[in-house]
Amino acid sequence: MKFFVYMKYYYLLCLLFVSSLSFAQTKAGGYVKDSRGEPVPFANVLFVNSSVGTITNDDGSFYIETEKSYDALQVSFLGFQTQTIPLEKSASLNLEIILEEEQNALDEIVIYQGKTSKKNNPAIDILRKIWENRRDNGIYKFDQYQYKKYEKQEFDLNTIDSALINSRIFKGMEFIFEETDTNAVTGKTYLPIFINEAVYRVYGNNESGKKKEVLIGNKNSGFSDNQTLIEFVKDLYKEYNVYDNYLKFFDKSFVSPLSTTGINVYNYVLADSTFIDNKWCYKIVYYPRRKNELTFKGDFWVNDSTWAIKKIKLAATKSANINWVRDIYIEQDFDVLNDSIFLITRDHFMSDFAFRKKDDARGVYGKRTTLYDEYAFDIERREEFYENNRDQYIEKVYNRDSTFWQQNRLEPLNNDEQKVYTMLDTLKTVRAFQRLYNIGSVLASGYIELDNFDYGPIFSTFGYNDVEGIRVRAGGRTYFGRNDPWRIEGYTAYGFKDNKFKYGLSGKILVDPRSRLILSGGNRRDVEQLGASLTNTNDVLGRSLASSSLITVGANMSLTNINLSTFSLEAEPWKNVNLRVSGSYRTLESASDEFSLAYYTNEERTKTASEINQTEISTILTYSPGRKTAGYGVERIIINEGDYPRLFLNYAVGIKGPFSSDFDYEKLQFYYRHPWQLGGFGKLTTTFEAGKTFGEVPLGLLNVVPGNQTLFSIFGTYPLLDYYEFVTDTYTSLHLEHNFNGRFFGRIPLIRDLNLRELIAVRAVMGSISDENQLLNASTSHPVLFAPENEPYWSYSLGIGNIFKVFRLDFHFRGNYFDNPDARSFGITGSFGFYF
The missing domain is CATH 2.60.40.1120 (Carboxypeptidase-like, regulatory domain)
Known part of the structure; x- marks a missing residue:
């Protein structure tokens, strides 16, 4: 399960303990x-x-x-x-x-x-007029645009009753229930617990498609220095355009009622017509044709001359296949500029997070209200203006005075929203709240917070493998704040079968915040499963699941003792472009008598060595367009993990001689991963890898096709391959995985009520190993070096996701190479995760 998923749910749970009241008649x-x-x-x-x-x-x-x-x-x-x-x-x-x-x-x-x-439906005739004119409306009608944006995000604890107020969990915090009211959309009682305000200047160029958003003020209740929380909340509520065919919320693509495919999934009724702000408008009511699809119900008003939307309401149907979200409600208002251009002025988005979709289940309202003003058009700006779009921490932005907010709020806070600012400050002094907050923090980050030091990660405390037996680990990191300019991290571990201590220690410092110039280094002595991924780096504290999985398919003795020292220099010359140069020295030796890394040291193949000593210098370029991060210190948290493309290029040189290094070689590796949102057809993730090693190297320095002998679904591995079943020095790999998000299960009676999601995957790899590298191998039994050279090895998988909302099962089928020793033709893996 990805770290960002923990964080999103952690913040939602924490906000249960920290917004707008309406006095309805x-x-x-x-x-x-x-x-x-x-x-x-x-x-x-x-x-x-x-x-x-x-x-x-x-x-x-x-x-x-x-x-x-x-x-x-x-x-x-x-x-x-x-x-x-x-x-x-x-x-x-x-x-x-x-x-x-x-x-x-x-x-x-x-x-x-x-x-x-x-x-012969007049509503659909109007809809076709909207399609024809949607690209000529709003800011898209101008070459350049700019505007001011005020954004208010709130969280409310809902379904407040006496049982909740009197529960033990809120003992000592009863004062927070003094102000409650009823939500205008759902009719449920709620308690405001969190509010965040932000003011932006937004600039865009429709000719180049570039956009720049400048934060000029930010304020929230009790978390003023927590940029991570702010970014996670923003990522939950991404911006959207109702004119688009699909609207993406919570990693799901909903069909917009204005979509060109809308007539296949919605019913439309022309319900009314009248003047709105001196403009004649038609009212269209729409609702889904089928259950269990990602659709809305609601209505919209459209002008009869420009065919632009004046008002629109969208409410997600309760049968929609989405977890943890009971309701989604959206309202947008547009005003007229120069008698013809409709520009958005207000956007209100509300979601109801709950573990169950029953009406009496408690949950959390998440609300975002965005207001737009001060539009200006065709003010030209140079390309350099948009290219300088790096995130920077400006302290005064998060510490604006009351005068700033009085001048820049596009709508005033009501009385109860103002009270939230003081309520959380008071709540943070209550010991009961502090205990709950600390528990949530541990579950989310995996670390126990102490004074300037975090102990953990606690999820790595216990492990098992056939070499170490039961393994225990203790570690931690320095932590003075989210924007620490330096950090030291380390651990020690002990195996009860090999009776050996292991350790790892690393440190890094942010030298220049603007270019994100970072110096880092460290040393690790441990037991590791080499070849856990095709494309790899010398991460000084990295450890694969294959090295410590509690449950495996068959015994695994093919582990390696590694002693790794590294020193790195990295920078980010452009946003989301990372350049890293590192030097490393490592020794590799088999950790088991049943596994050999031995190689011949003379041409006559009469002398062998069991330990590899290697010095390597690598240059790595990483490009991640669309990646969002939080934090401005030496470490940052990725907000939208898995939602952006990633390109990785590594050129490494092995140098013989220094520190008794054994081999000269060159290594080139390429990795490209891209997630594709395919609208109503789900999400396709493609991964392509290629690499080649030039020069003669032994097994420990070759590219191992990553097998998977665990019972966990691990992306990027081949679940029916054993470790070291295929070894290459030249390889090409392709991995395709598609999640249909319940598109087909949702149309099968009885099954559709389970909200299951169907997945398919295909994996293929082809590679070779030179005769010289084959002859260098001195292993007489395990492993035998063999590459998928004659034809690509391939397999396919069928998966069922969202079982009880948290579990996924994958059924794997081998496509060829059935004659390999102990070849597995079928297997089942699973994984847990919290996903929308």
């Missing part, structure tokens, strides 16, 4: 059913003589709220008689509304079952 909620008692999903509900409305959920439930006073509801749906329901109280929350079928529409209901026609 009229509230209504309940269920809409037909005469047979069956729920009517996607029915229209609105207050009579108003434009305030909503659409029922999959189960027919609804909630609607407004600050004005109304005394009746109007409920309608295709094929049913419209009902007007009087409201006797200002809060009517348990209504059961029965819709009667229209006499002349009974046959139509049987045929269409609520689905609208794709032909």
